[in-house]
Amino acid sequence: MRGDSAIAEWERYCQVPLLVASLLYLAAYTVHVLVPEVSPGWHEFWLTITFGTWAAFIIDYAVRLGLSPSRWVYARKHWLDLLVVLLPLLRPLRMVQVYAAAQLRRPHPRLSLEGQVMALTLLTALLLGYSGSLAVYRVEQGAPGASILTFGDAVWWACVTLSTTGYGDVVPVTWRGRVLAVLMMAVGVALIGAVVGVFSSWLVQSFREKTQEARRRSED
Incomplete structure (x- = not known):
């Protein structure tokens, strides 16, 4: 139970940063695909955004895994989180997870x-x-x-x-x-x-x- 409460507290703390990271990743990926002729400076900027947001996803998953009392059980139950970290196509879905978590924490959902x-x-x-x-x-x-x-x-x-x-x-x-x-x-x-x-x-x-x-x- 202590591990679950720690994970819940971490998720509340990271909710907005991860939402921003997901939006930034999607923006960086859009520029990378649709505007490949950007200047070297902008290319480095968006590349930094891409790897920076990916690092944020990795850190978030690693922290939640470390806070879990049973890492194997947590990894098995939250396999989608691992796929979001590994597969670039799924990373924008982190916004869906943040939205779902926010709805669950509302005492009276809209x-x-x-x-x-x-x-x-x-x-x-x-x-x-x-x-x-x-x-x-x-x-x-x-x-x-x-x-x-x-x-x-x-x-x-x-x-x-x-x-x-x-x-x-x-x-x-x-x-x-x-x-x-x-x-x-x-x-x-x-x-x-x-x-x-x-x-x-x-x-x-x-x-x-x-x-x-x-x-x-x-x-x-």
């Missing part, structure tokens, strides 16, 4: 449980879609036979892939682009499943409440 899940799903889709667009555009541009030629093509591809529509008009041709596609499809299926599950649960709950209310009225 949104219902269903609303919170929908908000988190939408935020995840937007962040992952944008960062995925940047990543696939970076690895596909200039590749022989590439169909993703502009950032607009990359955004369209990300939307189609996350929604699991799969038009096939633009597809990655490099092995790194195809690995990204697999990851995006897997996350897309999970997000759609979460939305459908929450919506179905809300419908069932609404019908149950209306049925119970109708029964009470008939009994009266």
Whole structure:
């Protein structure tokens, strides 16, 4: 329990800094992909931001792991945190974790449980879609036979892939682009499943409440 309280205190302390670090990382990655012709000075600046924010993610995970009474149990339960540290594509999702933690600490959340899940799903889709667009555009541009030629093509591809529509008009041709596609499809299926599950649960709950209310009225 002491370890859990220490981790919770650390997370409260780092909530805003990590949110800023996530935003800075996304900005640096955007400049790196979309504005590669920056001056050497600006290149060094954004490169420092990239590695500095990555260091912040590593330190945060290492501290939480060190404060945990059982490091193996913590690492197994928080495997997504480790993936966020290791995979650049997922680092903007740290903003989703910060948002979720802030909602859980509110004594009276502004949104219902269903609303919170929908908000988190939408935020995840937007962040992952944008960062995925940047990543696939970076690895596909200039590749022989590439169909993703502009950032607009990359955004369209990300939307189609996350929604699991799969038009096939633009597809990655490099092995790194195809690995990204697999990851995006897997996350897309999970997000759609979460939305459908929450919506179905809300419908069932609404019908149950209306049925119970109708029964009470008939009994009266």
